[in-house]
Amino acid sequence: MFEPNSIRTLVFDVLGTVVDEAGSVRSEFTGAMVAAGGTPQQGGELARAWSQRFDELLKAIHERTVPWRSTDDLYREALIHSLPEEPRLPKATVRHLAQVSHRLQPWPDAVDALQALSERFLIVALSNGNMSMLADMFRNAGLRWHCVLSGEMVHAYKPDPSVYRLAIDMLHLDPARTLMVAAHPWDLRAAATHGMRTAYIKRAGEGELRDTDRIDVAVDDLSELAAYFEASQEIGA
């Protein structure tokens, strides 16, 4: 049984959950390809190739076949690996695109919902993105937090246990009173193994729940999460 009024802390996944990582990347890559004489389709292909390579690099780090590197490094390497022969992007454009993660756009509901939720909960960002990427992105997107934690601080990527332990141990959280908020079921499953409660945010293309997943809250976006807690408070009061 899940008791919403027992929750004290919200721990947010960021990439895909709070910001539209895939859409922002696709949009910038497409713009650059078109500017270089290519087609929007070629932009979409670059984004898909980039995403696939990025996942491969993450997987290798997670399996410890290569050492940890920052998301800045992985974004850059995945991009360079995925560039087509034609059209050839100018070097300055490639440098700019390699930093696209610093400019990821928030989902439309994110800024207002975070503001509302921050008035009741301790709100914490817990992201695989490195700290400089997160800081720049939050500044550009207008997203502010009580605390920002990154896998960079333990040189690991979620779902590695050390990243969840970082939040629980450093902030002295009671996992049973802490809600992991994420669009990726794998992230929620990992958080649950540490005793955290789970909220699934249904973002298109970010991953679907399995029948066997035990999720405490499932909502379409962060506004709905804020409304859910507002309703629970009225009932609890």
Add this chain to the structure above:
Amino acid sequence: MFEPNSIRTLVFDVLGTVVDEAGSVRSEFTGAMVAAGGTPQQGGELARAWSQRFDELLKAIHERTVPWRSTDDLYREALIHSLPEEPRLPKATVRHLAQVSHRLQPWPDAVDALQALSERFLIVALSNGNMSMLADMFRNAGLRWHCVLSGEMVHAYKPDPSVYRLAIDMLHLDPARTLMVAAHPWDLRAAATHGMRTAYIKRAGEGELRDTDRIDVAVDDLSELAAYFEASQEIGA
């Protein structure tokens, strides 16, 4: 010559600069002493003894005669060391007071000024307080950031160089375009040795400038800092 429009990032000291550490401690200590049958004067004495002991503990860590410990530990130890024989505070009260740092109150100008400054700058907290203390305090005070860094992350206290390097290196800051905002001249002097620009916030009792201090901006509070940058933008535009 200082060019306000060159600044991209504001790095804030927190304890004393954004929150009224001394006033919050004094207020809670006095309340507890009066509740236990003592006088407000005894509360003020406890706060002074606590503060002196806290500074001694910090100094010992800074001089590396003892290993680093968190502010939570130092707050508790300084309190227990300073408790008078009479009136004897109940154990539960002592435990509560030892956590006063998690409840420090913001200076009246802080919340609105941070909000305003966050729309133009990357705003970063760089504090000696440990992360759990900062997170709880920011949640209680309604203070939100793009990035929160603590000396805990490098097991050192400002003015140790490693704490300023943490911010500069982890966030890839250009020190010349970064403004350290603090009420303590010693903090600004240390930041300047790393190439950062400096803003002195004149908070009563937190430290006075020397004639030899070269400070880029000196203001009475954070509202005035926000107004200063607003005016500079109008001139620059």
